[in-house]
Amino acid sequence: MHNIFIIGFILLANIAAAQQKIDFENYNPPSTLVVTQHLLTRAKFPFIDVHNHQYQMPTMDLNKLTAEMDKLNMRVMVNLSGGSGNQLKESAKNAAQNKPGRFIVFANVDFKNVGEPGWGEKAAKQLLEDVRNGANGLKIFKTLGFSVKDINGNRVPVDDARLDALWEKAAELKIPVLIHTADPKSFWDPLDSTNERWLELIINPNRKRGADNPVPFETLIEEQHKLFKKHRNTTFIAAHFGWYANDLNKLSSMLDELPNVVVEFGAVIAELGRQPKMAKAFFTKYQDRILFGKDSWVPAEYPTYFRVLETADEYFPYHKKYHAYWAMYGMGLPDNILKKLYYKNALRIIPNIDKTGWPE
Secondary structure: OHHHHHHHHHHHHHHHHHHHHOOOOOOOOOOOOOOOOOOOOOOOOOEEEEEEOOOOOOOOOHHHHHHHHHHHOEEEEEEOOOOOHHHHHHHHHHHHHHOOOOEEEEEOOOOOOOOOOOHHHHHHHHHHHHHHOOEEEEEEOOHHHHOOEOOOOOEOOOOOHHHHHHHHHHHHHOOOEEEOOOOOHHHOOOOOOOOOOHHHHHHOHHHOOOOOOOOOHHHHHHHHHHHHHHOOOOOEEEHHHHHOOOOHHHHHHHHHHOOOEEEEOOOOHHHHHOOHHHHHHHHHHOOOOEEOOOOOOOHHHHHHHHHHHHOOOOOEEOOOOOOOOOEEOOOOOOHHHHHHHHHHHHHHHOOOOOOOOOOO
């Protein structure tokens, strides 16, 4: 009896030890569900990624990058981190000379000294110079609204009137403005058991925000929408589905009201993959106003995007558990819509992409 007690105690101790080693982040058992799978490694059609970042483009060797792009069937990459002035010029020059037709460069804005007399006109003049030097669009980072301050130390709202000349110049030059405002609303919500991005915020605590850091989510989004309404002649690309991929009815209302706005789904494919029926209806209705975007350059993550867009697969994992612990489902979009998402819409909206050689 004594030996049986000892053996039982050892078994319980081993089970307890094993349980202690498994936490939520590491508990990721393979599904026993047997369903049809289509493990894609490249897009069905050549595509344009409108949301990428290559900060070293002025000097980088583009051969390795384009070889990786070819494996994915990515024909054109839009580098949103082109900078301005000489940096922009060198980025565009490197791309044009060494890999013509494969890269499009967007300019960025230096928001230093907002509030000085003539700041807007000066910024507009710099944008004109950047476009002459090869920029085909303007990228606005989320620092506008978050951390950009004027000469008096005050936060510069996204729709600040002192920036109007910049948006008007973009309209005049017929270039789109891809703008990232705010972050997912969950980053502002309490960090407790009701926050579905709890794991992400625990792993990346710098992403957590309070209502006064610097303002609530709703304030930033309202400022962005006011900007869209004020400058209806400017084409805006709302990055990350405007952070409403989890509320497509809300996004639909915005698009209906603002015909000058289109969206791209960089970093939000997980939201679309968990609502395939509603997402497919949304993509069908707004098929002319959605662009393919990924955000970070991690080639191994693109297949998730292809699978959600192209297949009708069920219950497959996202590539980052901390970002999306739920299962994904494919929308199974038809070829005519896929072609618009992959390249036709971008060819229409972004100037100077080579239009030859694309499928009909």
